[in-house]
Amino acid sequence: NQPAPGPLAPAAGIGVDEYGALDAPIPIRADDDGLEGVTEGSVWADEINLTTAQVLAVYDQGWRKGMPAITLHPYGKGQVAYVGTLLRGGSLQAWVSWLCQRAGILPVLQTPLGVRAYERQSDTQRLVFLLNISETEHTVPLAEPWEDVLTGKLVKQVDLPLAGVSVIRRTK
Numbered sequence: 001n002q003p004a005p006g007p008l009a010p011a012a013g014i015g016v017d018e019y020g021a022l023d024a025p026i027p028i029r030a031d032d033d034g035l036e037g038v039t040e041g042s043v044w045a046d047e048i049n050l051t052t053a054q055v056l057a058v059y060d061q062g063w064r065k066g067m068p069a070i071t072l073h074p075y076g077k078g079q080v081a082y083v084g085t086l087l088r089g090g091s092l093q094a095w096v097s098w099l100c101q102r103a104g105i106l107p108v109l110q111t112p113l114g115v116r117a118y119e120r121q122s123d124t125q126r127l128v129f130l131l132n133i134s135e136t137e138h139t140v141p142l143a144e145p146w147e148d149v150l151t152g153k154l155v156k157q158v159d160l161p162l163a164g165v166s167v168i169r170r171t172k
Contacts, residue, residue: 004046005082012082013053013073019046019084026085028069029060034101037094041069041085048084056081070095112138115160126170132160146170 002009004016025042038057045064053073058066071082079102087095100107108117114134120127127149132138138160145154146168158166 008080009051011073011075012071012080013051013075014068014071014082015049015051016046016084017049019044022085026062026064027060028057028085028091030057030070032056032072032098034098035070035094037097038070038087038091039094040091041083042088043086045069046084048082053080053082059085109140109142111140114138115140121172124172126172128168130158130160130164130166130168132162132164135162137161137164142168 004019005012005014009015021044022042025040026045028038028041030036030038035057041059045059047064048068048071050068050071053068053071055068055070056072057068057070059069069084073080073082081099083095108119108128109130111117111130114132114136115138116131116133117140118129118131120129128146130140140158140160142156142158145156147153147170148155148158149167149169155168158168160166
């Protein structure tokens with residue numbers, strides 16, 4: 001029985017000696033540009049031993065202060081990221097944004113917090129479904145005009161009421 005991350009240890013460039021439950025969230029300090037929004041971990045914390053990985057963020061409090069919390073290691077044609085704690089809320093959002101940016105994945109649209117954008121494409125058109133899952137109204141500005149599928153009008157912004165939905169379309 002191998003310790004975490006088990007048979008993936010050579011790919012991750014780390015080993016985990018111990019892990020423990022956290023009574024309260026623990027601050028994290030990112031050492032990599034773009035990860036400033038990753039500020040805390042919760043639930044558990046791995047005690048990561050580096051073999052060949054690079055440290056992206058460290059725990060920033062208590063006896064774990066300075067120990068790796070997030071690492072990155074080149075492997076094959078890609079990289080393996082290891083997160084030794086549970087990221088939630090803004091920390092999770094910052095982490096996913098950082099990963100997407102590194103992978104060259106662009107968001108469908110820039111949307112306010114609480115508005116989701118889902119895209120579907122065919123050879124001739126592009127549809128974007130906007131869903132307001134927040135408790136407030138939101139406006140989504142558009143860089144160029146889109147057709148509002150429900151009204152047939154060209155719009156430069158989409159106003160979404162509470163729990164509102166909109167479908168916009170562009171022809172390729």
